Amino acid sequence: xxxxxxxxxxxxxxxxxxxxxxxxxxxxxxxxxxxxxxxxxxxxxxxxxxxxxxxxxxxxxxxxxxxxxxxxxxxxxxxxxxxxxxxxxxxxxxxxxxxxxxxxxxxxxxxxxxxxxxxxxxxxxxxxxxxxxxxxxxxxxxxxxxxxxxxxxxxxxxxxxxxxxxxxxxxxxxxxxxxxxx
Amino acid sequence: xxxxxxxxxxxxxxxxxxxxxxxxxxxxxxxxxxxxxxxxxxxxxxxxxxxxxxxxxxxxxxxxxxxxxxxxxxxxxxxxxxxxxxxxxxxxxxxxxxxxxxxxxxxxxxxxxxxxxxxxxxxxxxxxxxxxxxxxxxxxxxxxxxxxxxxxxxxxxxxxxxxxxxxxxxxxxxxxxxxxxxxxxxxxxxxxxx
Numbered sequence: 035x036x037x038x039x040x041x042x043x044x045x046x047x048x049x050x051x052x053x054x055x056x057x058x059x060x061x062x063x064x065x066x067x068x069x070x071x072x073x074x075x076x077x078x079x080x081x082x083x084x085x086x087x088x089x090x091x092x093x094x095x096x097x098x099x100x101x102x103x104x105x106x107x108x109x110x111x112x113x114x115x116x117x118x119x120x121x122x123x124x125x126x127x128x129x130x131x132x133x134x135x136x137x138x139x140x141x142x143x144x145x146x147x148x149x150x151x152x153x154x155x156x157x158x159x160x161x162x163x164x165x166x167x168x169x170x171x172x173x174x175x176x177x178x179x180x181x182x183x184x185x186x187x188x189x190x191x192x193x194x195x196x197x198x199x200x201x202x203x204x205x206x207x208x209x210x211x212x213x214x215x216x
Numbered sequence: 217x218x219x220x221x222x223x224x225x226x227x228x229x230x231x232x233x234x235x236x237x238x239x240x241x242x243x244x245x246x247x248x249x250x251x252x253x254x255x256x257x258x259x260x261x262x263x264x265x266x267x268x269x270x271x272x273x274x275x276x277x278x279x280x281x282x283x284x285x286x287x288x289x290x291x292x293x294x295x296x297x298x299x300x301x302x303x304x305x306x307x308x309x310x311x312x313x314x315x316x317x318x319x320x321x322x323x324x325x326x327x328x329x330x331x332x333x334x335x336x337x338x339x340x341x342x343x344x345x346x347x348x349x350x351x352x353x354x355x356x357x358x359x360x361x362x363x364x365x366x367x368x369x370x371x372x373x374x375x376x377x378x379x380x381x382x383x384x385x386x387x388x389x390x391x392x393x394x395x396x397x398x399x400x401x402x403x404x405x406x407x408x409x410x
Contacts, residue, residue, distance in 0.1 A: 106265065
């Protein structure tokens with residue numbers, strides 16, 4: 035498998051402006067669960083999700099320079115009564131891991147994190163291999179609820195994450211691999 | 217003139233905060249001193265995630281434009297999240313007041329020097345777009361600067377001395393502090409809606 039192709043479809047580095055059905059249905063689920071604030075650091079794999087969040091007038095979107103900053107902004111929004119979503123790549127999950135561990139978890143701040151899962155197979159770019167291998171272990175060691183989307187029923191999967199987040203008041207993670215929205 | 221002590225800087229801030237103001241304070245002795253002496257529903261503490269106090273306060277300020285939100289930051293903490301001043305400038309919340317207690321050191325741990333003497337915080341905040349920027353080195357100046365900081369984003373660099381009491385208690389029951397703080401913000405909203 036070539037790095038930028040899956041089943042012959044181009045996955046990456048294309049900046050097509052067309053919408054995406056799976057991203058749209060995901061956005062609908064976010065809205066059903068009250069998401070009204072978003073921030074994060076962009077990733078090409080999430081671009082349809084980000085563009086839906088930014089163009090939705092009922093979602094307050096703030097830009098962040100780093101993933102840690104996004105975690106801080108999301109915490110402030112939550113204190114203010116918002117329901118925050120943060121997007122990032124798993125590289126950023128490691129960059130922000132202390133902020134998740136020392137701010138979100140001890141304060142019990144439920145932030146829904148949409149995270150690109152790079153390096154889950156060893157055929158990704160060199161800089162993603164180590165974090166890819168460690169991503170699920172990081173989340174397990176933090177005892178956080180997360181799911182990897184592997185073409186299951188998207189609505190059921192994400193509904194399940196939100197329902198559990200409502201109960202445990204903890205950050206909850208949806209991991210999306212390249213090609214998730216095809 | 218004697219440099220301002222941390223305890224006097226913090227005391228001055230809490231002498232002039234208004235009942236409606238929100239304060240968020242940074243990691244280490246700053247939060248611990250505030251928690252011990254001035255704990256109140258309007259306070260939120262950032263005991264971990266050093267550097268993020270300004271990001272947390274910024275989001276609160278944007279969500280609550282009717283309330284003044286005061287981030288009580290340290291020099292090393294701001295240096296850890298310096299990009300925050302660009303984010304503040306991008307969104308221009310008038311009600312955001314960023315106070316940095318600058319002792320040029322990691323005062324809460326080993327008292328090693330920080331690099332804040334090279335940072336020119338006042339110049340860079342002004343350059344990126346904070347609307348009200350003051351450097352203060354007395355409690356009178358600090359109080360006056362706070363009292364005049366209603367058309368921001370505002371930045372007050374308070375030069376303080378290193379040292380002071382260290383054996384404060386720590387904010388521990390964070391979920392309780394969280395709910396108390398969220399209720400404070402909500403109650404204020406109700407008053408506003410009336």
